[in-house]
Amino acid sequence: MKVGVIAVQGAFREHIRVLRELGADAVEVRRAEQLEDADAVIIPGGESTAIGKLMRTYDLMEPVKALGQAGKPVFGTCAGMIVLANRISGGEATHLGLMDVEVNRNSFGRQKESFEADLDMAVLGDEPYPAVFIRAPHIESIGAEVEVLATYEDRIVAVQQGNLLAASFHPELTGDVRLHDYFLSLAKRS
């Protein structure tokens, strides 16, 4: 199982570490060729404007879009979720626009820069999932094909649309590998 992690900015090293711990062949992606035989892709957290700009500069937008449209799993965390969205509140220009969600970029920002919260996520079992939020976005609205996986204080913070997965928080920063494991299970099925 080869998983490409977009490695232009942000927390890509942490994703690579978790994926390798789970036995996946994780590779840092900075060139389109590195995505050629990828079974799945992760877009990490960081800063969405920077990630979007660098993905365009390195010609990574089209190949990632093509993988997602071909049914390969794509997981966006925090800024990566913003990069996946097809609407950004305030009318900002979108990036990949693959996922039918509207995101609010800095909904948990300023007053609460970062925090941890236990989330109920039925797809991960009964045990609460410890989520780390850092200047986190949330999902304001979703299309008909999108399933809510978790909410925090009535805000949607994790979603799935078939092969596409997105979370407001940073699953690569907690010791809990269940969400990466779930993502890899989607890749095995596809």
Ligand SMILES: NC(=O)CC[C@H](N)C(=O)O
């Ligand atoms: N930790 C994060 O990835 C923060 C994302 C940030 N709010 C953005 O707009 O890109």
